[in-house]
Amino acid sequence: MTSEQENVYDTSKCRLLRTYDLSEVDKLFLFRFEDPEKAQNFRFKPGQFVEVSLLGLGEVPISICSSARRVGFFELCIRNAGRVTSAIHHLNPGTLVGIRGPYGNGFPMEKFHDRDLLLVAAGLGMAPLRSVFLYALDNRWLFGDITIINSAKYANGLLFQKELEAMKDIATAENISIVQTVTRDPDFDGLHGRVNTHFDKVNVDPENCTVAMCGPPPMYKGMFEECIERGYDPRYIFVTLERKMKCGVGKCGHCNVGTATSWKYICKDGPVFGYYDVLDIPGLI
Amino acid sequence: MRYIKMTTANTYKFLENLKDEATLYAPTKISEQFYDFTEIDDVDDVEFHYNRTIRPPRRFFYPEEETMFRFDTDKVELYENTPREGRFVIFGVHACDVVGLRILDAEFIDEQPDPYYKMRRDNGIIIGLSCLPDEYCFCNVRRTEFVDKGFDLFFHEVADGYLVRVGTVQGHKLLDPYPELVGEVTQEDIDYMEDFEEKRSSMYTLQGNWDSLRYFLEMRLDHPMYERESEKCLGCGNCTLTCPTCRCYDVKDVPSIDGKTGERIRFWDSCQFRSHGLVAGPHNFRPTKESRFKNRYQCKNAYCEEVTTAYCVGCGRCTYFCPAEINFKRNLMEIGGYQGVGD
Ligand SMILES: Cc1cc2nc3c(=O)[nH]c(=O)nc-3n(C[C@H](O)[C@H](O)[C@H](O)COP(=O)(O)OP(=O)(O)OC[C@H]3O[C@@H](n4cnc5c(N)ncnc54)[C@H](O)[C@@H]3O)c2cc1C
Ligand code: SF4
Ligand code: SF4
Ligand code: FES
Numbered sequence: 001m002t003s004e005q006e007n008v009y010d011t012s013k014c015r016l017l018r019t020y021d022l023s024e025v026d027k028l029f030l031f032r033f034e035d036p037e038k039a040q041n042f043r044f045k046p047g048q049f050v051e052v053s054l055l056g057l058g059e060v061p062i063s064i065c066s067s068a069r070r071v072g073f074f075e076l077c078i079r080n081a082g083r084v085t086s087a088i089h090h091l092n093p094g095t096l097v098g099i100r101g102p103y104g105n106g107f108p109m110e111k112f113h114d115r116d117l118l119l120v121a122a123g124l125g126m127a128p129l130r131s132v133f134l135y136a137l138d139n140r141w142l143f144g145d146i147t148i149i150n151s152a153k154y155a156n157g158l159l160f161q162k163e164l165e166a167m168k169d170i171a172t173a174e175n176i177s178i179v180q181t182v183t184r185d186p187d188f189d190g191l192h193g194r195v196n197t198h199f200d201k202v203n204v205d206p207e208n209c210t211v212a213m214c215g216p217p218p219m220y221k222g223m224f225e226e227c228i229e230r231g232y233d234p235r236y237i238f239v240t241l242e243r244k245m246k247c248g249v250g251k252c253g254h255c256n257v258g259t260a261t262s263w264k265y266i267c268k269d270g271p272v273f274g275y276y277d278v279l280d281i282p283g284l285i
Numbered sequence: 286m287r288y289i290k291m292t293t294a295n296t297y298k299f300l301e302n303l304k305d306e307a308t309l310y311a312p313t314k315i316s317e318q319f320y321d322f323t324e325i326d327d328v329d330d331v332e333f334h335y336n337r338t339i340r341p342p343r344r345f346f347y348p349e350e351e352t353m354f355r356f357d358t359d360k361v362e363l364y365e366n367t368p369r370e371g372r373f374v375i376f377g378v379h380a381c382d383v384v385g386l387r388i389l390d391a392e393f394i395d396e397q398p399d400p401y402y403k404m405r406r407d408n409g410i411i412i413g414l415s416c417l418p419d420e421y422c423f424c425n426v427r428r429t430e431f432v433d434k435g436f437d438l439f440f441h442e443v444a445d446g447y448l449v450r451v452g453t454v455q456g457h458k459l460l461d462p463y464p465e466l467v468g469e470v471t472q473e474d475i476d477y478m479e480d481f482e483e484k485r486s487s488m489y490t491l492q493g494n495w496d497s498l499r500y501f502l503e504m505r506l507d508h509p510m511y512e513r514e515s516e517k518c519l520g521c522g523n524c525t526l527t528c529p530t531c532r533c534y535d536v537k538d539v540p541s542i543d544g545k546t547g548e549r550i551r552f553w554d555s556c557q558f559r560s561h562g563l564v565a566g567p568h569n570f571r572p573t574k575e576s577r578f579k580n581r582y583q584c585k586n587a588y589c590e591e592v593t594t595a596y597c598v599g600c601g602r603c604t605y606f607c608p609a610e611i612n613f614k615r616n617l618m619e620i621g622g623y624q625g626v627g628d
Contacts, residue, residue, distance in 0.1 A: 058536070097361065244561070244564045246534070250395070252533060253556070257570075260502045261503050
């Protein structure tokens with residue numbers, strides 16, 4: 001970069017180190033910044049995202065899904081959904097991409113300490129929630145019981161299914177239950193139905209539990225009702241949202257949502273919002 | 286604030302001098318009906334009496350399309366393309382448009398400033414000009430009809446020239462080299478300005494203020510106005526492209542033919558376009574014309590904390606230039622229940 005002043009839209013070179021197939025349409029990508037200093041200094045919070053650039057094709061916002069504690073590299077779980085993401089799916093290890101960020105508020109992890117944790121994911125939802133889960137494992141002594149409800153339409157779409165199951169066998173995973181459910185796959189020999197139908201299997205104390213959810217927005221309304229009914233503290237219910245994004249820093253106007261007296265940018269005021277934000281801002285979910 | 290007097294003849298001399306020092310833009314008549322800010326060769330072309338320019342002044346700081354970076358696709362390197370243009374002056378900016386620029390400042394220059402906008406803003410000199418409203422103007426109910434900030438000089442028409450308010454150090458510096466063009470403000474000038482302001486306020490078709498409008502907009506989200514009016518909307522985006530405070534942009538990468546290099550370009554977008562909220566899937570966060578229409582009404586009436594006005598400064602362009610003759614002002618009056626509209 002030539003000028004002295006930092007350009008917020010500037011992107012740094014990252015090398016793709018390896019890829020791993022998660023489902024037919026989802027892949028896990030491991031990246032490292034080319035500049036060793038940048039690699040060492042890159043820090044993020046669970047729930048934050050980066051803008052990934054394939055020069056010539058464009059930029060897309062993607063949540064970071066690895067552990068915030070592991071310094072030097074990060075992982076993205078990307079669904080092949082369109083132009084840029086399908087090109088990313090075709091990249092070979094060794095390729096360079098542009099990364100800028102991290103952006104967004106992320107989950108307020110301090111508020112999660114000394115409480116139980118319930119993670120509810122649907123579809124791609126496990127991507128950002130995985131970094132929340134890994135935070136809880138990295139700081140296991142700060143958390144009580146942990147339950148994850150992971151859901152997908154089909155069994156082969158249950159993201160990180162094997163990884164989550166493998167977790168059950170490690171020492172830090174004590175008092176962690178993992179509920180995996182599918183909605184449209186009659187052949188799956190596990191649980192069937194939407195996430196809210198499996199709340200009975202949740203091993204946490206509702207009054208002292210933080211809930212973090214990620215999935216399609218229609219799921220949130222039902223989930224809110226379910227949580228309130230079961231006595232969860234609404235101050236500790238969080239969701240992460242999506243909108244079309246171009247800049248990631250509150251300039252391009254695309255992710256703006258709300259009404260004349262309460263409006264927010266999903267990119268910089270979010271993507272994580274609390275239950276009361278949702279009450280305040282019409283159209284948020 | 287410093288107040289000085291400049292006669293009409295001296296004003297032309299002053300503009301002539303400015304033109305020699307920096308690129309000068311000012312309102313000119315570009316067709317039978319329309320005015321626009323254009324680069325001035327001959328200061329006699331400057332229009333001192335105009336209602337509104339077709340394009341708002343924001344394009345001087347935030348062009349309709351610009352290359353942000355050139356890039357090398359193999360090396361994955363971006364080469365910044367921040368503006369290098371020299372100093373420029375925009376003369377003849379009405380109060381509402383001055384506020385419009387301040388609103389854009391609030392959006393673009395924050396803790397993570399947009400370098401392209403900021404660099405141009407640092408190089409741009411703003412000279413305001415007083416005006417009289419037509420039936421499309423409602424800057425008074427928006428409280429943007431008079432400004433205290435956001436200009437270097439502000440020219441107020443008086444009998445034989447202009448009473449000039451000096452707004453910034455930059456403004457003082459513009460005048461310093463020409464003491465012979467600057468005179469003292471007389472009692473007559475002040476009396477003229479008082480009469481002018483009185484005449485001006487009596488010409489507005491609306492009175493009062495619309496500060497509570499945003500609450501009514503929020504409480505009446507289901508108002509039938511939206512469905513009725515959005516039916517007529519062509520989704521052409523004119524209302525947003527002509528708006529002095531709209532600032533949505535889209536970005537695209539344009540690769541060279543061999544794919545080895547290219548440019549990242551940003552260009553004005555409009556929330557009235559179907560593509561504004563369209564993402565992969567394909568899912569659209571604002572799928573209907575009505576939802577996009579509603580969004581504009583909410584967004585433009587939201588409160589800008591930095592400038593303490595609504596995002597809409599009441600310039601009247603979106604109504605004046607709407608091909609479907611959708612009247613923004615009237616529609617807002619209907620929702621706000623002002624002056625009997627919609628009862
Ligand atoms: C905060 C946030 C976090 C995300 N995290 C992930 C993740 O971890 N994994 C993942 O696979 N996907 C994630 N997405 C969705 C991902 O950004 C889109 O799938 C992707 O932008 C599609 O781009 P495309 O060019 O392949 O598709 P196209 O349909 O060709 O999209 C064209 C352009 O529209 C915009 N766009 C399209 N879809 C979206 C979308 N859903 N959200 C925002 N902008 C969009 C992008 O600018 C994109 O370049 C996230 C989105 C947001 C907003
Ligand atoms: S200018 Fe008029 S027709 Fe065009 S998008 Fe705006 S409201 Fe609709
Ligand atoms: S919304 Fe219309 S009247 Fe208000 S500032 Fe924009 S163009 Fe002018
Ligand atoms: S992504 Fe541009 S404003 Fe949020």
